[in-house]
Amino acid sequence: MKNKSTRRGIFITFEGAECAGKSTHIRLLEKYFQKKKIKYVLTREPGGTEIGEEIRTIVKHHAGKNPVSDEAELLLFAASRAQHVREVIIPALQKGTSVICDRFTDSTVAYQGHARGLDLKFIGVLNKFASIGRTPDLTVILDLPPEESRARIMERNKLDKVHDRIENERVAFHIKVRNAFLKIARAEPKRVKMISSDRPIEAVHNDIVKAVENAIASFPK
Numbered sequence: 001m002k003n004k005s006t007r008r009g010i011f012i013t014f015e016g017a018e019c020a021g022k023s024t025h026i027r028l029l030e031k032y033f034q035k036k037k038i039k040y041v042l043t044r045e046p047g048g049t050e051i052g053e054e055i056r057t058i059v060k061h062h063a064g065k066n067p068v069s070d071e072a073e074l075l076l077f078a079a080s081r082a083q084h085v086r087e088v089i090i091p092a093l094q095k096g097t098s099v100i101c102d103r104f105t106d107s108t109v110a111y112q113g114h115a116r117g118l119d120l121k122f123i124g125v126l127n128k129f130a131s132i133g134r135t136p137d138l139t140v141i142l143d144l145p146p147e148e149s150r151a152r153i154m155e156r157n158k159l160d161k162v163h164d165r166i167e168n169e170r171v172a173f174h175i176k177v178r179n180a181f182l183k184i185a186r187a188e189p190k191r192v193k194m195i196s197s198d199r200p201i202e203a204v205h206n207d208i209v210k211a212v213e214n215a216i217a218s219f220p221k
């Protein structure tokens with residue numbers, strides 16, 4: 001018989017600073033899901049669809065003469081999300097398949113809202129419109145001090161020299177992003193679990209698994 005607690009798919013998002021370890025921990029969570037025979041799709045924002053991946057190239061790597069304006073950047077993230085939610089996330093959840101998503105609406109609040117300074121109320125409305133109001137069942141925010149995030153980025157850049165617009169923002173921008181994520185976690189403790197990523201990978205993974213198990217156990221039976 002199917003395990004009662006896994007009949008409904010869980011929608012999990014990962015958030016945090018650049019190099020906080022989202023990809024690393026998503027890969028480990030995938031292995032956990034495979035072991036537990038939980039059906040899932042792995043996806044990301046911006047991206048996750050053909051249209052979204054094209055938008056991803058613009059928002060991350062546009063290096064033309066004229067920069068992407070803050071307002072256009074916000075709308076590009078929203079456009080990617082609108083397509084992604086309708087084409088991938090909602091259909092998967094409707095089939096009972098879990099969704100693990102690398103970044104979602106909280107990134108827009110942190111980066112475009114708190115760090116770029118765009119209107120938070122408008123972002124709230126736009127996020128709701130793009131996501132059809134579907135909020136994650138669990139959001140894991142991997143917290144990393146900006147100096148550690150910087151150190152990891154520099155280490156990675158030794159191997160990979162691709163231009164990344166947002167990663168290249170000044171330290172003050174990344175401090176605002178981190179503070180925004182702390183604020184989001186304080187405001188929504190039921191949905192959002194803040195996990196310190198400045199620790200050995202295994203310890204971080206164990207805390208993520210606990211958060212996932214608790215979220216699944218709290219589904220109405």
Ligand code: T5A
Nearest residue numbers: 018019020021022023024045046077103107108111166201
């Ligand atoms: N964005 C996105 C917005 O501005 N608004 C939005 O609405 C959305 C959706 C996305 C960019 O778009 C912005 C935010 C971003 O700037 P991305 O490529 O998806 O860009 O960038 P990130 O999400 O930041 O992904 P990264 O690849 O940079 O980082 P990860 O996935 O967090 O980190 P990961 O796992 O690749 O690890 C980085 C390094 O750290 C090491 C790993 O081995 C790796 O070398 N590491 C650890 N080292 C020591 N201890 C640990 N515990 C470690 N964990 C990982």
